[in-house]
Amino acid sequence: MHSYFNTFLFFALMAAVQTIAYPSASSLYNPDSPSKGRHHRANDIAFLEGLTNNDQDMSGREGDDPEKYFHESIFHAHYDGRFAYQTLPDKTRLPHLRALVRSYLATMHDLGAETWIMHGSLLGWWWNQRIMPWDDDIDVQVSEPAIEFLASYHNMTVHSFAASDLDISDPDEVELMHSGKRYLLEVNPHYANPSTDDWQNVIDARWIDIDTGLFIDITTVRVNRTAEGTMGRPKGSAYRYPEPPQHLYCKDEHTFWSTQIFPLRTAVFEGVPVRIPYKYQELLAEEYGESALTEREFLVEKHFFDQAKMERKTSKRGSISPSFHLRNFLKRGY
Ligand SMILES: *[C@@H]1O[C@H](CO)[C@@H](O)[C@H](O)[C@H]1NC(C)=O
Numbered sequence: 001m002h003s004y005f006n007t008f009l010f011f012a013l014m015a016a017v018q019t020i021a022y023p024s025a026s027s028l029y030n031p032d033s034p035s036k037g038r039h040h041r042a043n044d045i046a047f048l049e050g051l052t053n054n055d056q057d058m059s060g061r062e063g064d065d066p067e068k069y070f071h072e073s074i075f076h077a078h079y080d081g082r083f084a085y086q087t088l089p090d091k092t093r094l095p096h097l098r099a100l101v102r103s104y105l106a107t108m109h110d111l112g113a114e115t116w117i118m119h120g121s122l123l124g125w126w127w128n129q130r131i132m133p134w135d136d137d138i139d140v141q142v143s144e145p146a147i148e149f150l151a152s153y154h155n156m157t158v159h160s161f162a163a164s165d166l167d168i169s170d171p172d173e174v175e176l177m178h179s180g181k182r183y184l185l186e187v188n189p190h191y192a193n194p195s196t197d198d199w200q201n202v203i204d205a206r207w208i209d210i211d212t213g214l215f216i217d218i219t220t221v222r223v224n225r226t227a228e229g230t231m232g233r234p235k236g237s238a239y240r241y242p243e244p245p246q247h248l249y250c251k252d253e254h255t256f257w258s259t260q261i262f263p264l265r266t267a268v269f270e271g272v273p274v275r276i277p278y279k280y281q282e283l284l285a286e287e288y289g290e291s292a293l294t295e296r297e298f299l300v301e302k303h304f305f306d307q308a309k310m311e312r313k314t315s316k317r318g319s320i321s322p323s324f325h326l327r328n329f330l331k332r333g334y
Pocket residue numbers: 151155156186187188189190191
């Protein structure tokens with residue numbers, strides 16, 4: 001018995017050695033052919049090696065002020081040019097955005113970082129608990145303790161999700177994400193500067209889809225410590241439910257009362273639990289006007305107005321066609 005086994009081992013070993021020594025013509029690649037070379041990376045994205053498939057940096061870094069930390073891509077303001085070369089078509093952009101927001105909310109919940117949706121995302125929630133069909137970004141806010149925690153312990157961390165982790169059931173979407181998704185959490189070092197004069201760095205952190213370049217802008221809601229009645233208040237629970245209400249602000253110069261945001265409410269957005277500000281209706285009306293909450297036509301019009309303004313500014317068109325927006329918005333009843 002033993003000797004048969006040894007003989008078998010001997011031949012098995014020889015076979016293995018042979019395979020190594022003489023690769024057959026049908027092997028995975030031809031070692032003599034020239035390599036396509038992912039290694040010719042531009043130096044400015046070299047530190048992302050292993051994360052990005054881009055060979056070239058498509059971020060607008062060169063045209064930006066050196067003080068600015070986050071760079072929007074040269075092809076679209078809502079894509080990270082270190083991770084993509086082009087915008088996505090509507091058909092795949094929306095599923096990727098949905099996965100983006102779900103992965104973000106799940107991760108922040110896991111980490112215990114307080115966050116809620118705001119601006120255009122809150123408006124999308126108001127109309128249909130979903131991302132607006134024309135959106136290409138998600139707006140969220142975090143509290144001061146949350147950004148400090150993310151900056152200290154989770155900067156540049158990569159978070160992986162399988163399609164099944166993201167509760168995706170639509171077969172087309174499962175297919176789209178069959179190889180899983182990876183997201184990068186990147187915190188702007190200028191988050192530590194609370195001044196609104198630092199207008200180049202109003203975005204405190206980003207949650208970036210490494211495969212598509214889409215991202216979520218994360219802004220911190222801060223206590224205005226120079227405003228009357230808020231000096232020397234302790235952080236922690238007093239941050240949330242202070243008496244009298246505190247003046248809060250973001251570096252993008254939006255201002256709020258603490259009682260407008262806290263205590264946060266729980267709602268559902270894109271099929272998953274989400275936090276929203278306490279006085280969501282008042283905040284939306286302040287930002288977009290009452291009619292954006294009641295008149296669908298007004299909202300669509302306003303969207304086209306904003307889009308036209310943005311296009312004049314960047315003199316570039318995204319991949320989103322107005323007819324698509326209008327059709328979907330009116331048909332699906334957003
Ligand atoms: C996060 O990491 C990046 C890359 O190393 C670095 O440039 C940035 O300053 C870091 N942010 C913070 C808040 O430390």
